[in-house]
Amino acid sequence: MSARGPRFFAIGVAIAILLTLPLWIANSYYVNIASQILLWAVAALALNVLVGYGGLVSLGHAALFGAAGYTAALLLKAGHGHLVADLAAIGFTLFVSAIFAILSLRSTGIAFLMITLALGQILWGIAYRWVSLTQGDNGVNVTTRPRFFGISLATADAFYYAVLIVFALAVISMAIFVRSPFGASLRGTRDQARRMNALGYNVWLIRFLAFLFSGFWTGIAGLLFVYYNQFISPQVMALQTSAEILLMVISGGTATLLGPIAGAAIVVVMKNVASAYIERWNLVLGVIFVLIISFMPDGLIPGTARIWRSGWQTLRARAARGVRVS
């Protein structure tokens, strides 16, 4: 079996599980949890474009997430159709992403993080205080979900499959992005921005386009969120949401495709499942992150792969010694 064999096998198993999940989980509550994991994974994958591949840590992505959700919710409330609301939501999110990028890409590192944090707080403040538009803390209700090629998404199973399709598109687009020359050039700007400059690249433009790509998928995740909950409030745009998405990326493993998905699964399961049994679930979540960062500083997925490889090599070495002795 080639070195890629186990990987393809694992991917095949994962696809089979995802495709058949509603068939062997009868409880719609857990199907909804799976939908949440997938939609937050889309948001985490989007942030990973900047954090993992661009070396730009943003704490303002909840604002982009919320911008899409609010735009769609407000347009639907005003009587517009789903297509118009969704397209406008994506368009507005790209517009906000462009403004965020123009203002924040004047710097990198801690200054970039602080600017995105400040911009995110401004949008949160607008959602919270502009009551005549956003209904403030009361939030905005969305009464219906769209129909997907004529299929109603009202049930948990149907919505799960719709989210799964979007999730698959997100993963495929990220995989193409990572392997593309543009993805390589973004990683080049992360590693050595000056060198990329000297090679003839406009580093700012590469980062700007990456920000738009990240903003696009964050907006898509925001749309999924608003349709899932059929409600949006300023809480969605708060700093805590940005921090949670960032934790998903860091805990799972930056600059990997699987890492943000694993991180999203941990956070969503802890928030929704563990919180039902453990009152201080935030404490447990914190302990889990401390353990991950302590023992796998590069994140859960790269750390597990590293431990797996070293364990496998140790076993093979022992087996070889055993053969020689006998």
Add this chain to the structure above:
Amino acid sequence: MATSALALDNISAFYGDSHVLHGVSFTLGEGRLLGLLGRNGAGKSTCMNVIVGLLRAREGDISVFGESVRRMSPELIASRGVALVPQGRRIFRSLTVRENLIVATRNGNGKKAAWTDETVFAMFPRLRERRSQLAAHLSGGEQQMLAIGRALMNNPRVLLMDEPSEGLAPQIVAEVMGTIRTLKASGLSILLVEQNPRLVFDIADDVVILNSGEIALAGSAKAINPNDARVAQYLGVF
């Protein structure tokens, strides 16, 4: 007289308040190899950074094939066909060998690119064997080959090489010098910065020796005697 591929005219450059280059002028003829020599801190790498636009010259002018590039951004200067093999290689360690080459791809003036990943692999077969490996896992010599290959992917008209022999084993240095000879024979204009004068006098058409940011000695490699007392004085070796 040969056409000028690169010309520095009375260049002065500063790091903050520190005056590093004092009115440096020299010309690299088309298809020629100019060796830029000097001790540590003489201003050789600063010259390179000024040429590629990473450091702005405060005075003077730089032209590439007659076009002034002094006020251009680094990416525009690169688009004029100037490529740098930086000191210490500075390859993208988290990218694979092939990705390192791909990010540097630029087709010169819309013409069919002379250098592609395949032609680079033909020149450096060891890189072909390691094309899917992370660049961080290459040996020093292979990293130097990759740095040269990456610069060639830019399809340059002027190639700047900043101490390509630094930290390499003698056998690898000989390989790198062989590569530079091949590139020179292909008609590429090359500015070679080195601390090792033997290598430069062996390969260069013209030599410029910098001392404390000023030109101490300049002329054709044949006209300057490497055993000259002044060469020993400015370079401290030989």
